Amino acid sequence: MQNFLTTLNMNVSMFGMRFSPSKCKMLLQDWLNSAPQLVIGGETIKCVNRLTYLGSLISPNGLVSDEISARIHKARSALANLRHLWRRRDIRLVTKGRVYCAAVRSVLLYGCETWPLRTEDIRRILEFDHRCLRNIARVCWDNRVSNTWVRNRVLGKYGKAIDEVENLHQLRWLGHVLRMPDHRLPRRAMFSVVGVGWKKARGGQTKTWHQSTKTLTIGLSHVNRCRLPGWGPPMSVTNG
Structure with missing residues (x-):
């Protein structure tokens, strides 16, 4: 070296x-x-012990717990900078939800396409997102309403949970890598194999992005063929 x-x-x-x-x-x-x-x-x-590269915090153990803590801290600062907007009553709640997705969620999910998320990491992200949405909607924790109800009120009927948004980002990045030429480094890293004679360390194994992607796409192997409306030959031709 x-x-x-x-x-x-x-x-x-x-x-x-x-x-x-x-x-x-x-x-x-x-x-x-x-x-x-x-x-x-x-x-x-x-x-x-830690290294910040292109805005992301890299840890020596390969986990993203420290990166998520840094993302939550920055997203909390972005939320606090817009507190004058959240307090205004002349602005619709749906408009505030759009600003929240553009200014706060984007900061929280920066670089999430390559995160090997564990269950604990997803729980921390969900808790922070629910806390922010309740703050915007002026809903206290002692009010007996579900997080889904609060999210639909702020983000609209078709508003997605933040873990669903993170899954969409990872699937979009996966499709981008799969369309890359074979010589590109991300594609080579995705299809790389372990060296000869390499053995796993004793104890629990660190979760990798490859394992997260497999878990995320396991349901795609059971998708049947579907017919899009307006595409292909008429039904009379296919049935004949």
Whole structure:
């Protein structure tokens, strides 16, 4: 790895560019017991426990619990910045729901296409979303109304729960990757296999995005053929 960094640093200097060692970080995954020393530009790269890359928080264990905590914190700030809107009574509740989906839910679900969500993670997202919707609708927790009723009141009759929205994002990203050429890195990572001689660690296994996608699409294998209205030959021709 050190030879690779040295060669890369020399090549970029040929084009008048250079690395900033203070902005370079090193994150160890499945290699926590080692302490490698990587140097670039004469300075040692700092080893960190968490790394923020393209707005997403990457953890060494491969889970998204820390990322969800960061997303909830940012979404809570976005919700608080719009508190003057939620308090106004001259704006329809459905309009507030649209603003909530555009300004708060989008922050909460940023990067959710690649999240390997566990049951605990989904529960945390649902709890935060229900709390926000009740705050917008001015419904207290002691009121005996269901979360579905509150969601339909704020988002409308066809408003989706946030876990359904997250599933749609993951399915959309899955279809995007499946349509990629074979040389693209996301597609190669999806269809990659483990190396020869590799063994699973003892104990429970960390949930991966591949496993989440399999669970999400398990029902698609039972979809029967359907006929769209207006497509194909007339029914008289097919029946004849």
